[in-house]
Amino acid sequence: MSSGRVSRHARVRTTAAAAAVCALTAALLAPQAVAADPPPYSETYRPQFHFTPEKNWMNDPNGLVYYQGEYHLFYQYNPNGNSWGDMSWGHAVSTDLVHWQQLPLALSHDDKEMVFSGSAVVDENNTTGFGTTENPPMVAIYTSHNISTGIQSQSLAYSSDRGRTWTKYQGNPVIDIGSKDFRDPKVQWYAPTKSWLMTVSMSAEHKVRFYSSKNLKDWTQLSEFGPAGATGGVWECPDLFPLAVDGNANNIKWVLVVNINPGGIAGGSAAQYFVGDFDGTKFTAEDNGAYTPPAGTVVQDFEGTDFGSWTATGTAFGAAPAAGTLDGQQTVAGFDGKGLANSFHSGDATTGTLSSPSFTVDSPYLNFKIGGGRHPHQPGKVLADFEGGTYGGWTTTGDAFGPAPATGALPGQQQVSGFQGGGLVNTFLNGDAGTGTLTSPEFTIDKRYVNFLIGGGNHPAGSANPTALELLVDGQVVRSATGKDAEALETASWDVSDLAGKKAQIRVVDGNTGGWGHINADQIVLSDTRAQPGAQETSVNLVVDGQVVRSATGSDSEMLDWASFDMRPYAGKRARIQLVDMNTGGWGHILADRFTTADAPAKSVVQRADWADYGKDYYAAVSWENAPDGGRYMIGWMSNWDYAGAIPTSPWRGAQSIPRRMALRTIDGRVRLTSEPVDSVKSLRQPSPATATAGIVTNTSKALIGPAADGKALDIEATFSLKDAERFGLKVRTGTAGEETVIGYDTTTQELYVDRTHSGAVDFNSTFPGIQTAPLKAANGKITLRILVDWSSVEVFGGSGEAVITDQIFPDPASQGVQVFAENGSVTLDKATVWHLDSTHG
Numbered sequence: 148m149s150s151g152r153v154s155r156h157a158r159v160r161t162t163a164a165a166a167a168v169c170a171l172t173a174a175l176l177a178p179q180a181v182a183a184d185p186p187p188y189s190e191t192y193r194p195q196f197h198f199t200p201e202k203n204w205m206n207d208p209n210g211l212v213y214y215q216g217e218y219h220l221f222y223q224y225n226p227n228g229n230s231w232g233d234m235s236w237g238h239a240v241s242t243d244l245v246h247w248q249q250l251p252l253a254l255s256h257d258d259k260e261m262v263f264s265g266s267a268v269v270d271e272n273n274t275t276g277f278g279t280t281e282n283p284p285m286v287a288i289y290t291s292h293n294i295s296t297g298i299q300s301q302s303l304a305y306s307s308d309r310g311r312t313w314t315k316y317q318g319n320p321v322i323d324i325g326s327k328d329f330r331d332p333k334v335q336w337y338a339p340t341k342s343w344l345m346t347v348s349m350s351a352e353h354k355v356r357f358y359s360s361k362n363l364k365d366w367t368q369l370s371e372f373g374p375a376g377a378t379g380g381v382w383e384c385p386d387l388f389p390l391a392v393d394g395n396a397n398n399i400k401w402v403l404v405v406n407i408n409p410g411g412i413a414g415g416s417a418a419q420y421f422v423g424d425f426d427g428t429k430f431t432a433e434d435n436g437a438y439t440p441p442a443g444t445v446v447q448d449f450e451g452t453d454f455g456s457w458t459a460t461g462t463a464f465g466a467a468p469a470a471g472t473l474d475g476q477q478t479v480a481g482f483d484g485k486g487l488a489n490s491f492h493s494g495d496a497t498t499g500t501l502s503s504p505s506f507t508v509d510s511p512y513l514n515f516k517i518g519g520g521r522h523p524h525q526p527g528k529v530l531a532d533f534e535g536g537t538y539g540g541w542t543t544t545g546d547a548f549g550p551a552p553a554t555g556a557l558p559g560q561q562q563v564s565g566f567q568g569g570g571l572v573n574t575f576l577n578g579d580a581g582t583g584t585l586t587s588p589e590f591t592i593d594k595r596y597v598n599f600l601i602g603g604g605n606h607p608a609g610s611a612n613p614t615a616l617e618l619l620v621d622g623q624v625v626r627s628a629t630g631k632d633a634e635a636l637e638t639a640s641w642d643v644s645d646l647a648g649k650k651a652q653i654r655v656v657d658g659n660t661g662g663w664g665h666i667n668a669d670q671i672v673l674s675d676t677r678a679q680p681g682a683q684e685t686s687v688n689l690v691v692d693g694q695v696v697r698s699a700t701g702s703d704s705e706m707l708d709w710a711s712f713d714m715r716p717y718a719g720k721r722a723r724i725q726l727v728d729m730n731t732g733g734w735g736h737i738l739a740d741r742f743t744t745a746d747a748p749a750k751s752v753v754q755r756a757d758w759a760d761y762g763k764d765y766y767a768a769v770s771w772e773n774a775p776d777g778g779r780y781m782i783g784w785m786s787n788w789d790y791a792g793a794i795p796t797s798p799w800r801g802a803q804s805i806p807r808r809m810a811l812r813t814i815d816g817r818v819r820l821t822s823e824p825v826d827s828v829k830s831l832r833q834p835s836p837a838t839a840t841a842g843i844v845t846n847t848s849k850a851l852i853g854p855a856a857d858g859k860a861l862d863i864e865a866t867f868s869l870k871d872a873e874r875f876g877l878k879v880r881t882g883t884a885g886e887e888t889v890i891g892y893d894t895t896t897q898e899l900y901v902d903r904t905h906s907g908a909v910d911f912n913s914t915f916p917g918i919q920t921a922p923l924k925a926a927n928g929k930i931t932l933r934i935l936v937d938w939s940s941v942e943v944f945g946g947s948g949e950a951v952i953t954d955q956i957f958p959d960p961a962s963q964g965v966q967v968f969a970e971n972g973s974v975t976l977d978k979a980t981v982w983h984l985d986s987t988h989g
Contacts, residue, residue, distance in 0.1 A: 188988040192796050192939035195860045195986040198247045198803040205801035207767035210267035229800045234261040243827040244806040246987045264331040265289030274362045277305035290330040297327045331384045350381040370429035376756040379410020379702040384767040390811040401425040413919045415789035416766035418759040443745030449486040461499020463490035463728040481707035487740040490728035495735035503724040510744035513712040519701035520685035520734030527674030533570040545583020547574035547657040565636035571669040574657040579664035587653040597641045598678035599671045603630035604663030612659035614666040619652045632663045640677045676913040683729030685737040691722045703734045711748035761921035762953035763787045779809040790912035821948035832982035839979035848968035856981040857963040861936040865979040872972035882962030892930045899923040899945040907958030921950035
C-alpha cells in the first residue's frame with residue numbers, strides 16, 4: 148500500500164458558474180436538452196474485461212482467496228472519491244476470474260484508522276475461534292494505518308458469511324513494532340509446521356520479514372530477507388509461494404515477489420521477484436547479486452588530479468574529481484578507484500556541467516557508473532542550446548548579441564545561473580546599452596509545447612522597449628515571454644497545440660537600453676510534455692549534433708550503479724558526454740565514474756533484477772491462495788504511482804490487470820517466473836476470428852487484415868519468423884490523428900517493446916509517454932505474441948510468458964485499427980489471429 152504520494156485534497160468546484168446562471172434572462176432559462184452521463188461501464192476509457200469499480204478510486208488488490216466456488220478480490224478503495232484517500236477494502240467475487248460481481252464495502256476506514264493492504268485466509272481448523280469447524284471463518288489480515296500517529300500495524304477482521312459482512316477483531320493490532328513503514332501482510336497456511344506464515348514488508352529498509360503463528364493472533368518473528376535486488380524505492384506488497392520448475396513436482400522452488408516504488412524496470416512502480424528456497428524459517432535467493440561488467444576501454448575514470456580535457460561550468464563539480472564523500476553528504480559508495488565526478492560541492496545548491504571533448508563514435512556501447520539524484524532529462528527537439536560557440540543558422544541584427552553565445556556572466560554583470568551547458572543568449576554584451584534581434588530558422592510546430600529557459604529584464608513584447616522571447620507565425624507574434632528582472636534563468640513553456648503543423652520562428656528581442664535592458668535565454672525545445680518549473684535535471688547525457696540522444700539519471704542514492712548507452716545508431720558521428728546538474732533542490736546532484744567503451748552493455752541492478760512484468764502499469768501484484776486446481780494465479784493494479792492520480796478516467800480511477808497463471812520455466816539456462824492470461828479469457832472470444840494471410844512484410848506498415856480485425860477489445864495471437872528486419876510487430880488502436888500503440892520486437896537488442904508515445908492522451912504526466920522494453924530471445928528463429936487489447940490498456944505476453952509488458956493507453960474511441968509492420972528489412976508473418984472479446988459487464 149503506497150501512502151503519502153497522492154494528494155488527498157479533493158478538487159473544490161467554485162460557485163461562479165451558478166452565479167452566472169442566476170444572471171441570465173428568463174428566456175435563456177427555458178428547458179433545454181442536457182447530455183446525460185453515459186451508462187456505467189460504457190464510459191470512454193472503461194475497461195470491458197478488466198475489473199474496475201463502478202465509481203471511485205481503486206489501487207492494490209488485497210485479500211485474494213478462493214472459498215466455496217468464489218475467487219475473492221478485495222482492493223484498496225476510497226468510498227468517498229476518485230482520488231487516493233479514506234482507504235478501505237472494496238470487494239468483488241468471481242467464479243472464473245474474468246466475470247466479476249462488485250459487492251458492498253468490506254472493511255471501512257474510520258476516524259482512527261485507514262485499512263491498508265493485506266491478505267485473507269480461510270481458517271479451516273478455526274484456529275482463531277472466530278467461527279466453527281463446521282463454518283470456518285474467513286479472516287482478513289490487514290495493515291492498520293493509525294491516522295493520528297502514522298504507525299502501521301497488523302490487524303485482523305473476520306467473516307462467517309463468505310466475506311459478505313466483517314467484524315474487526317477487538318484485540319487489534321496483533322503485531323505492532325512502532326514503525327511507520329511496516330505493511331502489506333501476506334498470510335498462508337504452512338503445512339510442514341501446521342502454522343500460519345506471514346510475509347510482511349519493512350518497506351523503507353528494503354526488507355521482508357517472516358512471522359509464524361498458530362492462531363493468527365500471536366506471532367513469532369522467524370527471519371528477514373533483504374536488502375537485495377532493486378532497492379530504488381520502498382518495498383511493498385510481498386508474496387511468497389512454491390512452484391514446480393518446468394512442471395516437475397519433484398523440483399520445487401519458492402518465489403518471493405516484492406513490489407517496488409519507485410525504481411521499477413520501466414520507471415516508477417513495478418513487481419520484482421526472487422527465486423530461491425524457503426526452509427520454513429528463512430528465504431534464500433539463488434542469485435547473490437554478484438556482477439562483473441563487460442570488458443572495455445576506460446576513457447575517463449576521474450583518477451587524475453584534475454578533469455584533464457573535460458571542461459566544467461558552474462561550481463557544482465568543483466575544480467577536480469572528488470575523492471569520495473563531500474562535506475555534508477551521505478556516504479558515497481560504488482565508485483571505482485579513488486576519484487569520481489561529484490556535483491555535491493557546497494551541497495545541492497550549486498549547479499553546473501562537466502563535458503568531455505568531442506569524439507567520433509566508434510564503439511557500440513558506452514558503459515559508466517552513475518548515482519545521485521533522480522531528476523531525468525526531459526526529451527524534446529532542441530531548437531537551440533547555444534552550445535558549440537556559434538549561433539548556428541540563427542541571424543542577428545544590432546549589437547546586443549555579438550557574434551556568438553555568451554558562456555555565462557558578461558563584464559559588469561551579476562552572476563548568471565540556471566542556463567544549461569556552456570552557452571546561452573545574453574544581451575548584456577555592452578551592458579544594457581546594446582539592442583538587436585536574434586531570429587531562428589523556420590521550423591514546423593510538430594509537438595505540443597515550446598519549452599525554454601528565460602531570464603533578464605522584465606519588458607514584455609508589445610511594450611515600447613521589449614526584452615522578450617517571441618514565437619512568430621506568418622510574421623506575427625503569437626506567443627511571448629520576458630524575464631523577471633533577474634539574472635537567474637527560469638523554466639517557461641508555451642502550449643502551441645493550436646498551432647500544430649504551422650511554420651514558425653523564434654525571435655529574441657532586446658530593444659531596451661535602460662535598467663535591466665537585456666535578455667537571457669537558453670535551451671529552446673519542442674516537446675510533447677510541458678517543462679516543469681523549478682527543479683531541473685541531474686543527468687549524464689550523450690550529445691550528438693546538439694541533441695541529447697541518450698540520458699541517464701540517478702536513483703536518489705549515493706550508491707553508484709552501472710548504466711549503458713547504446714551508441715550504435717551514431718557510429719561515425721561526433722559526440723560528447725555531458726554531466727548536468729541543474730537542480731538546487733533535494734538530491735540535486737549527480738555522481739559518475741568509469742566511462743568505458745565496450746562491445747556489450749553493462750547492466751544496472753534494476754536491469755539484472757527479475758521482473759514479473761516490464762511495463763509501466765503492473766504493481767502490487769499478489770496471488771490467490773487455495774485455488775481449486777492448485778494453480779497459482781496473480782493479479783496486479785494496472786497503474787503507476789508516477790501518474791495514477793492524473794489518468795483521465797471518471798467516475799472511476801484504477802483497474803486491475805487480467806489475472807495470470809504463473810509458472811517457473813527454465814529459459815536460456817535460468818529459472819524464470821512466467822505468466823499467461825487465465826484460460827477463461829478465451830471464453831470471451833466471439834466466434835469467427837479474423838485471420839491474416841501469411842507472408843513477407845517489408846519496410847511497411849499496413850492493415851493486418853482489414854476492418855474485420857479492427858476493435859477496442861481484442862485478443863491477438865501472432866507468430867513471426869525472423870529475416871533481416873531490425874524491428875517488426877503489430878500496431879493496435881491506430882487511427883485518429885496518427886494515434887497508434889506499437890507492439891514490436893527489436894532484433895538488434897533482442898527486446899520486446901511497447902511504444903505508447905502516440906497512443907492517445909499522453910500529456911497528463913511527463914513520465915507517461917515512452918517505450919517499455921523486455922528482454923526476449925527468439926525461439927527457433929520465431930517470436931510469438933499474445934496481446935490483450937482493452938479500451939484503455941494493452942497486455943503483451945512474449946515467448947513462453949517470460950517477457951510481459953502491461954501498459955495503460957487512452958486512445959480516441961475511433962482509433963480501432965490493427966496493423967502489421969516491418970522496419971529496415973523484412974519479416975515473415977507466419978500467422979495472426981484476432982478475436983473480438985465480449986464485455987464482461989453483461
